[in-house]
Amino acid sequence: MLKSVLSALLLAALSISAAQAADAIGFKETELPDVGGDRPLHVSIWYPTDDVGPVASVGENRVFYGVTAIMDAKPVDDAHPLVVLSHGYGGSWRNLSWLAWELVHQGYVVAAPDHPGTTTFDKSPAQAAKLWNRPHDLSRVIDALTENPSLAGAIEPARIAVIGHSLGGWTVTALGGARFSTDRFAQDCKIHPNPRTCGLSAELGIAQGHDNPLDGDLSDARIGAIVSLDLGLARGFTPESLAAFHVPALIIGAGVDIGDLPAKLESGYLAANLPQATSSYAEIPDAMHFSFMQVCKPGAADLIEEDTPGDGIVCKDGGTRDRKAIHREVADMITAFLAKVIPPK
Numbered sequence: 001m002l003k004s005v006l007s008a009l010l011l012a013a014l015s016i017s018a019a020q021a022a023d024a025i026g027f028k029e030t031e032l033p034d035v036g037g038d039r040p041l042h043v044s045i046w047y048p049t050d051d052v053g054p055v056a057s058v059g060e061n062r063v064f065y066g067v068t069a070i071m072d073a074k075p076v077d078d079a080h081p082l083v084v085l086s087h088g089y090g091g092s093w094r095n096l097s098w099l100a101w102e103l104v105h106q107g108y109v110v111a112a113p114d115h116p117g118t119t120t121f122d123k124s125p126a127q128a129a130k131l132w133n134r135p136h137d138l139s140r141v142i143d144a145l146t147e148n149p150s151l152a153g154a155i156e157p158a159r160i161a162v163i164g165h166s167l168g169g170w171t172v173t174a175l176g177g178a179r180f181s182t183d184r185f186a187q188d189c190k191i192h193p194n195p196r197t198c199g200l201s202a203e204l205g206i207a208q209g210h211d212n213p214l215d216g217d218l219s220d221a222r223i224g225a226i227v228s229l230d231l232g233l234a235r236g237f238t239p240e241s242l243a244a245f246h247v248p249a250l251i252i253g254a255g256v257d258i259g260d261l262p263a264k265l266e267s268g269y270l271a272a273n274l275p276q277a278t279s280s281y282a283e284i285p286d287a288m289h290f291s292f293m294q295v296c297k298p299g300a301a302d303l304i305e306e307d308t309p310g311d312g313i314v315c316k317d318g319g320t321r322d323r324k325a326i327h328r329e330v331a332d333m334i335t336a337f338l339a340k341v342i343p344p345k
């Protein structure tokens with residue numbers, strides 16, 4: 001009897017160890033100071049590791065499921081390509097943690113900052129009104145990881161991609177080279193007075209004027225690919241800059257409109273104006289705008305409604321498939337795209 005119990009305990013221990021080794025994902029959080037400025041960044045990083053330490057749940061709370069990783073694990077010695085994630089308006093690094101987990105298993109280092117002013121953790125009006133800083137946030141993350149291998153291991157500087165959801169989709173498109181025009185956006189809002197986009201003009205600092213930094217070049221020449229997930233504010237990008245966009249792009253839209261953010265007027269606008277030779281567009285029929293966020297726990301929508309009525313929609317999808325199935329489709333599309341443009345070893 002004792003022998004059988006000991007054997008069972010040993011088998012269980014070996015199974016746990018094997019599961020931990022199979023995860024092989026390290027995770028850490030760090031702060032990037034803004035020398036001479038007022039915009040420090042909180043950054044979460046996922047990376048390949050050989051450690052087999054205790055596995056913890058990352059990014060989990062009472063509403064959303066997290067992903068498994070080994071906290072503060074030692075990065076592997078080999079260099080890896082880098083993917084930087086950009087969350088949507090009012091979101092956080094947690095929102096695309098499910099995708100980060102998928103990408104690290106494919107051989108990428110992944111980092112995600114909280115954008116000051118437009119994150120759950122910092123709703124400063126002064127920072128929110130500096131929309132042009134969002135692309136710069138991603139550049140600062142790239143600087144930090146390429147210059148400091150102790151954070152997540154060595155980064156291959158010629159293989160860097162950025163992925164963004166919602167306002168994050170706008171962010172990565174600007175970083176890839178699209179030029180925004182505050183005049184164009186204002187004129188478009190007269191034609192399509194969308195409260196979810198035009199209604200944010202004042203809050204995000206999208207005011208017309210010759211000195212608005214949004215009208216400048218927000219690109220980063222190191223970007224080798226972009227992925228946009230159901231972006232907003234797309235029609236502020238000039239058709240000329242989109243036509244000249246030379247970075248490979250994957251644009252994914254949500255087929256179910258949440259009321260006033262139709263994919264055809266946002267993601268579809270990019271698809272219609274980007275070069276066909278270097279871009280592709282997919283619309284997921286049963287996805288809603290928030291389907292790209294992490295998976296909700298049972299009863300999560302009701303919990304959210306209790307705190308902030310109307311926001312329970314973030315846990316709703318548009319068809320019979322659950323969010324995990326939608327995530328699987330999205331992850332497969334993204335990993336196939338990245339494997340062509342910035343493949344891991």
